[in-house]
Amino acid sequence: MKILTERMEAHRTDSHTIERYEATGGYSALRKGFEIGPEAVTAEVKASNIRGRGGANFPAGVKWGFLAPARPAYLVINADESEPGTFKDRQLLERDPHQLVEGVVLSSYALGVNHAFIYIRGEYPKPARRVQHAVDEAYAKGYLGKDILGSGFDLDVTVHLGGGAYICGEESALLNSLEGRRGEPRIKPPFPAVEGLYSKPTIVNNVETISNVPWIVSNGGIAYASIGPDTSAGTRLISLSGHINKPGNYEIVMGMTWRDLIYDIGGGIPGGRELKAWIPGGSSAPWFVPAEHLDTPATIDDVNDLGSMMGSGAVIVMDETTDVVAAAHRIVRFYSHESCGQCTPCREGTTWLERIFNRLLNGQGRMADIDLLIDVSDGISPGLTWPPAMTTICPLGPSATAPVVSIMKYFRDEVEARVVSGIPVALEAADG
Amino acid sequence: MADLVTITVDGVAMQGKAGEVLIKVAEDNGNFIPRFCWHPRMKPVGMCRMCLVEVVGPRGRMLVPSCTTTINEGMEVDTQSAVVKKAQEGVLEYLLINHPLDCPVCDKGGECPLQDHTVAYGPGESRFVEEKRHFEKPIPISELVLLDRERCILCARCTRFSDEISGDPLIEFKDRGNAVQVITFPGEPFSSYFSGNTVQICPVGALTAKPYRFKARPWDLEAVESVSMVDSIGSKVSVQSSQNEVVRIDGIDNDATNHGWLSDKDRFVFESIHSADRITTPLIKEEGQFREATWGEALDLVAERLTSFPGAQVAGLGGANSTNEEAYTFGKFLRTIVVTPHIDAQLDDGLDPQFLVGVTPRAAIPDLETAKTILLWAADLKEEYPVLYLRVRRAAAELGANLIVVHPRATGLDDVATHKVRYRPGTGPEVLRELTGDDADYTEIREALAAGPVVGIVGRTGLGEDPRLAEAVAAFVRDFSEGKIMPLARRGNVVGALDMGLAPTLLPGRVSESAAHDVLESEWGPLPEGLGRNATSILEGLRDGELRALIMLGTDPVRDHAEPELAAAGLDGAEFVVAMDQFITDSVAAADVVFPVAGFAEVEGTVTNIEGRVQKVNRLVPSPGQTRATWSVLDDLARRMDGNLGATAAAAIAKEITGVAPAYHGVTWDALDWGDGREGLLLPLAEGVQHLEYIPVDGQLASVDARYGLHLGRVLYDDGVRVRMSPSLAALRPEGAVFLNAAALDALGLAPGSPAVVEGASGRVELPVAVDNSLGDGTVYVPANLESTRSLGAAVAVTVSPGGDA
Amino acid sequence: MKPATLSEAEMDAISDWSESSQQLVRELLGKYPDKRSAVMPLLYVSMIENGYVTAEGMKSVAVLTGLTGAQVQSVASFYSMYKREELGKYLVSVCTSISCFLLGADDVLAAIEDETGVPDGETGHDGTFTVEHVECNGACGGAPVVLVNYEMVEGVTAEKARELVKWLRDGGPDVVGTEEMQQLFGGAKSFDWAVREPEGAVLPVPAFAPYGSARGVK
């Protein structure tokens, strides 16, 4: 079952053009939308039970329902995709930008929005070019601008390029950034749906979420809801990366096990090596290990119940040769580098974690550092529970604790050995 | 009144107003939650995470910042749980990671929330073994402020203050994550009129003020509450001294006036108190030179000379920088000992005295919190009334009031104004008629004014502006729904001085001379008959020989009167001039005898601000040398002139005022020090009466027709004596210039920087020209009262021509 | 969305910018309901003009958006892509985040440092290369990943990375195209790129036509 990638797979060379898009039924959902009216479009999205694909998995229809009545209101598409392991939105932007644009027009129409923004991460010039081109084409064809298709509905779309800051993926930071400010997350409440861009009601949705809207309107929300498990409806893009034979994006129906995903879809581990661990939903997610998780279902709720998350659908696979201390360091370093710096625990704590790891990697670790790593993590995410408690404004800080907790939970002996010998266990094994 | 909400904090039930944040409600009820970034006058940002508490909810306990969490009915809060303690310890440990711990050499040491919180809530020791973050040690970020980034805990109070409160975001965060620092932009120093506030609210010693740096340790400081007398807003301050020297002034939070904020002039003017140029002994002029004299000698001489003139040939100027008690004694001395009606506290640079003290309905500063529309047709508040500027800025930017600014040039509030009207000085009456009429240009403004409550802030936009225009504007505003008027005049206690009768048309207690003459005679004894002269007429009288002697109390007509030549001629023409002052100003230099008197922080008394709010100023340090309190000098003088003022102590004078001055009935020092009056008493009180209820009228002024209209506007750091005597502020005085728009420069064939001559009926200057494109056609702006501009009097109609050899 | 008209003061602030950049400024200011929103795109335009984000550039952006210099600096310094020092002709960014790290990104970085002679985070003396490590570029399926002036090559090995450096140094292409580099030096990709497009970067500024650094614009 393919929804998002059907066109691009069938039409390798031109799925991004308006000609191909129109020739394959594109913008017909829009016509239907204008026929059935905005309330009906909203109703279809609600009925679809689609959950946001940006990481938080919040039901899109419910979020739309929170949009405050004040106008102007805005729709902002989150194309800041920067969570390590995640590269699905890039494919949607490059290969089927009109699908997104049509979704944007439909969603804006449903929400009563006349100006939408697509915030694309700065390191994505090519996707931005494709999207801008699609937007230009849509204007030229009357799918954007004034009185779209004679419906009386007006919509402008601004494509905005970020400046290189992962935190701008967090929706309120993104809005600050779009306002020309530092990308610092805002205190919530108020939520963007009430006070968002320019303090006006704003819906922020992920690229993938909105790219599904044309299909949902064409085929009906019920049809979408009937795909896959009840609480993980529809298809979703999974990004496979790391030590895996067939990395890439896969549009799947949720519900298969991790074994299916890693070994069938992903083709298993290169060189027939052993699977050591994987991250089920982007680098922010606590790790899974084969002994405990390989045969559990990859659905939003199952993963959550087992103490991690599907997040943005990024699966990062680590084989037996992985130096888990170095891998955890790499992830911690990412969060320390990307902390916006507002909250004391995140600004200071993530950097402290990184520096302790640096010592461990340099062979200057002390046994006390193991407890210190845990305790500093605890100061950012008290109790180190799942879902994480936070001493911070946004979940970025706590995200940095996921790898720490994971290696201490599953590989503590390796960490201790690392302190003692200063040499990665994986290397020791290779030498020995 | 907002609804009350009941919550439970650590088992104790307490109430707060709906919409208030937890940290405030807890604090108001005696439960102090530690904090760094939260400040009650700024929007919460929840950044430092020091104030985390647990809220017990249906889904269990949740750790939340108490500074961003608004209270809900029935909310249950735990500020003491193990989780909270751990979080607090964590935050402190994180903050100390990069803190230099140089407390022994830090100005903040001893009054530092970081230090205090670490003792109270912190971890025992740091487990951080890595290298700390390093920055260049204190760097000057303006003429007044130094920044030590190593000490900074990134609470963003300073950056938020300058963005949210003062509207000049010159200090900002830079970089991201662990590299974040607070800093200015190259070539754009933190030269804000309000920079000192950031020093005051910085929770650590990262921002320090040059005038205070290393002056004292907090535990050596003595402090009193007082009121800033730099302008007439009545900002509440804490005056602090070390070893009998005032070393610091901080703002004190209060709802009524300054919200705790001060201008840098309010804050750093204390330097003048201990200036080496203070007069510390009486001076007698002999052969054109002052010589030091004893008090007895000087008093005898003055008594003898003053007695030698008929009372009506003597005049008194000044008192607007004195306390009410001093002003009252000065008035009583003039009216009953000298027996003269020629008294003026203003120098024709303010407003009609009856209008100023008696206008009704009068707006109080807190009315700005509820005003829907504010019409500001007065001085550039940022330059003349900086703290009021902050309040109006808040009303417009934060509270959503419509702000209409009418002024000859761009003002500090233009960026938050909903409507701006610019006009050529002299044409104000025309603009007002268009506004009140049905001129289509002003339809939107009229619509805005239709939304009440309306506050009209009126005063002279510049020194040349006819004061009657302000009254005409007031008459216009008064007609709008809930229209109230705030008339502005500048000197620290000008309203108090007028309330004490220091104007020809007024007697003590907000009563008119004519109405209260007989009543007051029953208290004071015989009073001079007939209305006296105002300042201009006094100076003319002295110049023309109709008046022969002058007594000045803390006033400098040569610099401050609109016609400097007239002022000089008046002093020159007087046969005898006595001055009571702290410095030898240009005017004091013309005196025959000078009495050194005590000033701010050296005397106790009351002052009355622009709203008519009476507050207490207090004594903290002894006055230098042989200086004496003004009232005691006058009392001594009176005795030598066979009279008796009964001025035995400031407190005794205050008691007398309460009895004699109708609007001051009920104003007691007890109430001000300990009672309801701690935030000031807004007159008249229930016990008081305001006999004078002045209804402003539009006198249908004619516009002044001239090719160029002069806008002679004040700047905050001008050549006023207290700025001159405060080295830190004196250094900030701007250069004088003649400002015109670019088109006018072209028309005159002038390039920026080349000399231009401005000449009017009261004087002339030649100065470099500069471009100010906010000026309309025919408007020329010259900053008032700078060394280089003072020769230009305040005429509106002027000529402008190329200077130099051109 | 109509291009904005600039006031005299605003034009003054960018009087030394190229005409095409001035036109971009007008267009960008017209794209947002509030001109402050244009800060980020305008900073890119200033980089096109000055090579990197200079104090003068920030000042110009401040005038255009009604901000203070400190405010613009605060925004610019928050984001990694607003470079504050002169860059080489080619900005070579190596992703060393987790997925790329797992597949040898550190070796790729080392090879590039070695081949260019430019250490991580620095610019070579001859002004050809700036080398930096960066965090995840959204191409983890094609790890390790290298960007040249933000144009991507996926599936790079240490050897290929050396060849890429040599090609840049010796060929010195004016336009850096992602497709060409991928063909010459790339390997596994995150997904099928499907079709070649002609555009590429002419500067170390993202080649997004509305901001200007694409083929044909400058």
Ligand SMILES: Cc1cc2nc3c(=O)[nH]c(=O)nc-3n(C[C@H](O)[C@H](O)[C@H](O)COP(=O)(O)O)c2cc1C
């Ligand atoms: C640190 C952080 C980074 C995030 N990054 C992204 C991102 O790159 N892309 C994205 O769509 N959502 C991201 N999110 C989630 C957004 O905040 C937001 O929930 C999402 O864009 C909403 O869209 P959706 O409901 O369609 O998923 C991030 C959240 C956090 C806390």
Ligand code: SF4
């Ligand atoms: S948790 Fe980190 S990234 Fe999130 S707001 Fe706080 S400092 Fe910024």
Ligand code: SF4
């Ligand atoms: S300088 Fe002071 S007020 Fe400003 S952020 Fe640092 S600690 Fe806070």
Ligand code: FES
């Ligand atoms: S005081 Fe609440 S987070 Fe700083």
Ligand code: FES
């Ligand atoms: S980790 Fe390198 S591109 Fe994602």
